Amino acid sequence: MSAPVLVEKKKLANPPLQLHYLGDRVLRQPAKRISRVDDDIRKLAKQMLQTMYSEDGIGLAAPQVGIHKQLIVVDCEPDEAATPAIVLINPVITKASRDTCVIQEGCLSIPKVFLDVTRPEVIEVSYKDENGRPQKITAKGLLSRVIQHEIDHLNGVMFVDRVDNTLAMNQELSKNGFSANAVKPV
Structure with missing residues (x-):
């Protein structure tokens, strides 16, 4: 049994992976389920x-x-x-509260753009951990929001696709060099 994926919480001058940005087709393709959790998956995490x-x-x-794999990583306390x-592998939202909340979201794939998004307040998620063991988590607050945002990415959905205020979104995207044509409302 291997240990959890531990990484020093610091900035690297040259991160190992390259981010893709809004408008890149790779962000719109659904990710594939991971059939085997192995050292390659842990290395990717x-x-x-x-x-x-x-x-x-x-x-x-x-x-x-x-990378078209159903893998997300989340850390709501990067300074701790x-x-x-x-590490959530093949995450699936099994329950979502009827209660929703509106919070401003941003995305590493759409730098400097922050807009209001409505999402369920509490979710229950089933997933496999970095050792391939089934897990279940009930998430609320920021953790709930981040997991929902990242699971959207696994389905080719970006947070801007969920923004109701089209005018504000178009202004923010334009101001930061992104095309509103890259948005696909859900």
Whole structure:
């Protein structure tokens, strides 16, 4: 049995993986389920975490680094060395609360763009951990939001696809060099 994927929470001058940005087709392709959790998957999770910390992120999905696998990494406390990140393999939302909340979201694949998104407040997620063991987590608050945001990436959905205020979104995207044509409302 291997240990959890542990990575020093620091910025690297040259992160191991390259981010893809809104408008890149790779972000719109659904990710494939991971059939075997092995050292390659753990290595990918470690590289994703290193890349996420280097880019000041709190969540990252494999499609964002051009890899079509159902793997996400989440760390809502990147400044807390003692709090481990969570690696979710083949995550599935099994329950979502009727109660929703509106919070501003951003995305490493759409730098400097922050917009309001409505999502369920509490979710239950089934997934496999970095050792291939089935896990279940009930997430609320920021953790719930980040997991939902990253699972969207696994389905080719970007957070801007969920923004209701089209005018604000178009202004923010334009201001930061992105095309509103890359948005695919869900």
